[in-house]
Amino acid sequence: xxxxxxxxxxxxxxxxxxxxxxxxxxxxxxxxxxxxxxxxxxxxxxxxxxxxxxxxxxxxxxxxxxxxxxxxxxxxxxxxxxxxxxxxxxxxxxxxxxxxxxxxxxxxxxxxxxxxxxxxxxxxxxxxxxxxxxxxxxxxxxxxxxxxxxxxxxxxxxxxxxxxxxxxxxxxxxxxxxxxxxxxxxxxxxxxxxxxxxxxxxxxxxxxxxxxxxxxxxxxxxxxxxxxxxxxxxxxxxxxxxxxxxxxxxxxxxxxxxxxxxxxxxxxxxxxxxxxxxxxxxxxxxxxxxxxxxxxxxxxxxxxxxxxxxxxxxxxx
Numbered sequence: 001x002x003x004x005x006x007x008x009x010x011x012x013x014x015x016x017x018x019x020x021x022x023x024x025x026x027x028x029x030x031x032x033x034x035x036x037x038x039x040x041x042x043x044x045x046x047x048x049x050x051x052x053x054x055x056x057x058x059x060x061x062x063x064x065x066x067x068x069x070x071x072x073x074x075x076x077x078x079x080x081x082x083x084x085x086x087x088x089x090x091x092x093x094x095x096x097x098x099x100x101x102x103x104x105x106x107x108x109x110x111x112x113x114x115x116x117x118x119x120x121x122x123x124x125x126x127x128x129x130x131x132x133x134x135x136x137x138x139x140x141x142x143x144x145x146x147x148x149x150x151x152x153x154x155x156x157x158x159x160x161x162x163x164x165x166x167x168x169x170x171x172x173x174x175x176x177x178x179x180x181x182x183x184x185x186x187x188x189x190x191x192x193x194x195x196x197x198x199x200x201x202x203x204x205x206x207x208x209x210x211x212x213x214x215x216x217x218x219x220x221x222x223x224x225x226x227x228x229x230x231x232x233x234x235x236x237x238x239x240x241x242x243x244x245x246x247x248x249x250x251x252x253x254x255x256x257x258x259x260x261x262x263x264x265x266x267x268x269x270x271x272x273x274x275x276x277x278x279x280x281x282x283x284x285x286x287x288x289x290x291x292x293x294x295x296x297x298x299x300x301x302x303x304x305x306x307x308x309x310x311x312x313x314x315x316x317x
Contacts, residue, residue, distance in 0.1 A: 130162065168189075218308065228308060235278065239302065
């Protein structure tokens with residue numbers, strides 16, 4: 001077990017744990033009795049509609065906002081007792097960077113490193129490595145005001161990683177990124193989790209979270225509603241979209257099997273239906289091919305986490 005200069009010991013592998021967190025702003029209840037766990041060595045998605053309390057929770061987890069009630073542990077550290085030690089272990093990437101416009105990307109990372117008391121000898125190489133990681137080497141010495149929204153997001157990620165934190169909190173990290181940068185972001189986050197970091201990602205792009213996350217915590221109206229692994233999400237019933245060269249023959253084959261389906265507007269000759277499991281989907285595809293239906297596409301209509309979200313939303317309505 002290691003101990004920092006602030007005197008707070010690590011609890012190896014404990015990651016991030018919040019229990020019974022509540023926070024009000026005047027008469028507005030932002031979150032109430034919310035629980036959240038993000039284990040080390042994994043990517044945990046934070047999912048919920050606008051106004052669900054996601055950003056408030058992230059600010060509390062980053063120790064930038066104190067809860068009214070409840071407890072937070074960052075690698076076993078209580079930020080209320082050891083705020084400096086807790087913040088040294090957390091990397092925070094907000095949804096908007098907020099840069100010093102006259103400073104270059106390199107200068108911003110240098111300043112952040114100094115704020116985290118990084119040794120001067122190690123800081124320059126760390127800055128160069130991170131600029132390379134987020135593909136900003138060519139813009140490293142340009143004023144940050146010239147950076148596009150996507151480039152600022154990449155700089156924000158580098159800034160959050162400057163002190164090699166054990167816990168990484170990201171609020172809408174893919175916002176403004178082009179497709180290539182989104183793919184790179186997924187790779188980086190998976191590599192960070194493989195290194196043993198606890199990575200938390202809040203995003204509205206649920207299809208991307210399927211590719212990044214190991215588990216998800218769903219929140220709504222200030223409360224945690226469900227914790228679910230990606231494996232469990234993928235194993236649940238979900239809607240599949242099916243297309244065939246002969247749509248009429250496909251519809252007849254599905255009706256003959258007693259399956260309820262709907263025609264998908266805006267998709268070429270596609271129908272969709274709810275299937276209970278991947279095994280059910282595999283059997284149906286096999287049956288359709290055996291019945292000589294020329295299938296051109298057969299795939300989930302949405303991501304696994306998206307299916308959970310939509311199911312929960314339908315239940316609450």
